[in-house]
Amino acid sequence: MNKKIILVLLALLLFIFNASVINASDSKDSYNENELSEIKNYENTDIALTINNHIATWQGSDNDYLINSYAGIYLNESNDIVLGLKISSKLSFDELVKAYQEHLDSAGVNANSYIVEEKAFSLIELKLMRDYLLKVTELKISAISIDQSENKLKVTVNDSQLAFEVIAFLDLTYKDYASNMIEISIKEERKLLSYVYSADKIKYRKKILFIWFDQWYGTVGFNATRNGLNGIVTNSHVAPYDYSMFTNSNVFIGKANISIFGGTVDAAFVPFSDQNAWGVSNEIHQVGQSSGTYYIKWLDYVVEGSNVKSHGVTTNYQYGQVLSVDTAETISGEYFYDLIETSIVLEGGDSGGPLVRYYPRSVNYGLVGINFAGDGTTSLTIKIDNIVSQLGVSVVFN
Structure with a gap:
């Protein structure tokens, strides 16, 4: 056999061997516990983003009614995906879960890949209250965040008097206000x-x-x-x-x-x-x-x-x-x-x-x-x- 051909074959075998060693070293068996947790977080973030993006496509479709029950999606402390749902007037919680699972399954998301939790408020309700508060400049709110895991708005003001004013304002003017819908903290800008x-x-x-x-x-x-x-x-x-x-x-x-x-x-x-x-x-x-x-x-x-x-x-x-x-x-x-x-x-x-x-x-x-x-x-x-x-x-x- 030609020496050049032999050298090429040897080089190819060496490349395959090295590639197999790299792949073996990068297998999940070689990662420590902390790295495996990070991998789970990374992979579940991708799945959660897929779920969230798919649900967004329901707007204006036959599934539009399901969006009113959507309370968000997040990763818990164990890096598990949690899908939050609020019971609607049309469906029981079990019926709602089944409807979501069927639609997500059609998008290639297996029901075993996420946990479903019942929430008190939908994401739409939290966003409506947030927008309502932000329009009232007299309240001097410095920050508002939607916390999907705790299912509430987190509002920041600069002093305790402003905190009382926000609560009093919502009590008087916001029809759907509930005390567990909001958490107020006092913090410098x-x-x-x-x-x-x-x-x-x-x-x-x-x-x-x-x-x-x-x-x-x-x-x-x-x-x-x-x-x-x-x-x-x-x-x-x-x-x-x-x-x-x-x-x-x-x-x-x-x-x-x-x-x-x-x-x-x-x-x-x-x-x-x-x-x-x-x-x-x-x-x-x-x-x-x-x-x-x-x-x-x-x-x-x-x-x-x-x-x-x-x-x-x-x-x-x-x-x-x-x-x-x-x-x-x-x-x-x-x-x-x-x-x-x-x-x-x-x-x-x-x-x-x-x-x-x-x-x-x-x-x-x-x-x-x-x-x-x-x-x-x-x-x-x-x-x-x-x-x-x-x-x-x-x-x-x-």
């Missing part, structure tokens, strides 16, 4: 996370006379393209419109040509000043105990209870869970809504950093959004879909 003077990846500098001074810092969210230009995306409060942005080593990056602060986004696009001098990348460089390079590979989505990971120049990287996928809050005088709230505690300088969904031992991430505010106990994230649509950018995946 969240702070934007950019104002910290430490090593950073992106910063605003100002020239006074002949001397440059660093003004504030933030974190690059991701590389992107917009209208044929390459650049980076971060928070609007990190990179206001037409402000000169620099790297930590004082190299000029460019000026934001679009910067939006309010509504569903706190985001800005900074095109590279010299399109030939800057390359684009999907890499996330992580330092510290678990140093390495990770990659943004796709846009991703979460449900309440999903595991997430944040990156920021101050706290480096942190793990946490999604507390709400539907939070509204007033920050620095601007109203924001359709936010993600997580258990991650961020610090100044972390603003603009990416929030990702991860799989154990994988270097590839799904981009969920960018962080922008915290209060020392939880943090808020701008959803990636809102960033892409509002800024008109495309995320770099290569």
